[in-house]
Amino acid sequence: MGIPRLIAKLSNLKSVSSSTCDEDMDINWHSYDSWLEKHPSALVEFQKMIHGAERKKIVLFLDYDGTLSPIVNDPDIAFMSDKLAVFFPTSIITGRSREKVYEFVRLDNIYYAGSHGMDIMAPLQPLRIKDWKYHAKTVDRKGNKFVIYQPANKYLPEINQIQKLLKERTAAIEGVKLEDNKFCMSVHFRNVSDEDFGKLEEEVKSVLEDHPRFRLTRGKRYSRDSTTSDIEQDHSLRYLIFI
Numbered sequence: 001m002g003i004p005r006l007i008a009k010l011s012n013l014k015s016v017s018s019s020t021c022d023e024d025m026d027i028n029w030h031s032y033d034s035w036l037e038k039h040p041s042a043l044v045e046f047q048k049m050i051h052g053a054e055r056k057k058i059v060l061f062l063d064y065d066g067t068l069s070p071i072v073n074d075p076d077i078a079f080m081s082d083k084l085a086v087f088f089p090t091s092i093i094t095g096r097s098r099e100k101v102y103e104f105v106r107l108d109n110i111y112y113a114g115s116h117g118m119d120i121m122a123p124l125q126p127l128r129i130k131d132w133k134y135h136a137k138t139v140d141r142k143g144n145k146f147v148i149y150q151p152a153n154k155y156l157p158e159i160n161q162i163q164k165l166l167k168e169r170t171a172a173i174e175g176v177k178l179e180d181n182k183f184c185m186s187v188h189f190r191n192v193s194d195e196d197f198g199k200l201e202e203e204v205k206s207v208l209e210d211h212p213r214f215r216l217t218r219g220k221r222y223s224r225d226s227t228t229s230d231i232e233q234d235h236s237l238r239y240l241i242f243i
């Protein structure tokens with residue numbers, strides 16, 4: 001979920017029914033309020049933000065699903081509207097695989113961070129990278145040059161093994177859709193019945209029991225597994241600002 005939507009959602013929830021939501025969603029409003037003080041909504045503090053950005057380069061970091069594209073039932077057809085133009089240097093940070101989101105967006109001069117930041121592609125231009133560990137240079141079919149950064153590469157064999165097990169153990173549950181996001185995997189349960197959901201959750205947890213370095217997190221009607229390392233979205237934000 002994009003930060004502006006998260007803020008909108010949380011602000012809305014808080015004003016509508018804070019006590020119910022506190023209980024139901026286990027939200028710590030105190031730490032959320034102190035976080036918000038340091039990171040105010042760009043819409044609420046628009047003038048302040050524009051003033052602070054004077055003579056600076058503005059960079060937008062955008063989530064893909066639910067931000068640049070609408071949420072739809074089939075994750076393979078969550079296309080972006082063709083009216084969306086790129087006005088600023090733009091990065092998309094997404095849980096999807098980098099290749100898939102590139103196919104959906106097809107813009108060459110933007111930065112893509114796939115697998116929640118574990119697979120980053122930047123246009124090849126003078127970059128500030130000093131340590132080229134986990135980096136590779138590449139050229140696409142059109143001849144565009146890019147730098148790819150994949151800090152979780154060494155986990156790929158284990159990720160592939162987890163994906164294979166998940167596929168086997170969830171095959172009999174109707175409506176499940178597994179999405180290979182390269183460095184993580186989404187288990188979609190939007191089309192799984194409430195009766196089958198418990199079974200699905202059990203199967204997914206049992207696969208991960210044998211892989212303690214990996215963890216399960218919950219999104220919008222999908223669960224994902226990824227490495228326990230801190231190579232995730234906050235890391236990729238810092239990386240993108242740095243290069």
Ligand SMILES: O=P(O)(O)OC[C@H]1O[C@H](O[C@H]2O[C@H](CO)[C@@H](O)[C@H](O)[C@H]2O)[C@H](O)[C@@H](O)[C@@H]1O
Binds near residue numbers: 190
């Ligand atoms: O980080 P994001 O770009 O927000 O990716 C998060 C997940 O988004 C996708 O799933 C969500 O969108 C689907 C299409 O609208 C929807 O069917 C699904 O229920 C949503 O959770 C994507 O398919 C996942 O792999 C991403 O992890």
